[in-house]
Amino acid sequence: NAGVTQTPKFQVLKTGQSMTLQCAQDMNHEYMSWYRQDPGMGLRLIHYSVGAGITDQGEVPNGYNVSRSTTEDFPLRLLSAAPSQTSVYFCASSYSTSGGDTQYFGPGTRLTVL
């Protein structure tokens, strides 16, 4: 199993540009989520999904969109990039949707917005 994969590893955008961060998992996990990690802080939840076709907002959803058309893929879209979105983005998945389960993390995407 490849686990959770993310592409790209690094990305530089200009303010106002849009892009999609890709996330895929091959473990047949129902729960997938996106976090951002800023210096000196823990991870903050952006959006999550409990199955194909079902998504919901986390703690910091503004400026981001998600969709979940398949169990495997959970892309994160930045609609109009802003410097405040400079961060490291992590995708994670778990089998259980009801809590108390290990989350498996991807390697991260380091995004810089100029």
Next chain:
Amino acid sequence: SQQGEEDPQALSIQEGENATMNCSYKTSINNLQWYRQNSGRGLVHLILIRSNEREKHSGRLRVTLDTSKKSSSLLITASRAADTASYFCATDARAGFQKLVFGTGTRLLVSP
């Protein structure tokens, strides 16, 4: 908002010593988990402790949970240089799905 606060923010020890990190949280929880993050990498799950458990062991790791004080501690015994990493606690609240709220982390440096 951050649920968990780790203490200390940074810890520097020698190989062979024990490392203790603490996590305090604000609201009632179902479970508390500890994760490790090596520099520039994703997080790796270490251990999960449920709200009805007080202590759990996994290899050189020992986790305690005191729900009355809303706090947890992670003890790494006989530290190795390879334990150098940041350590985060994460909680999930009683209601809802697998929504983890992470603390701010403890940076551990283990010197040979």
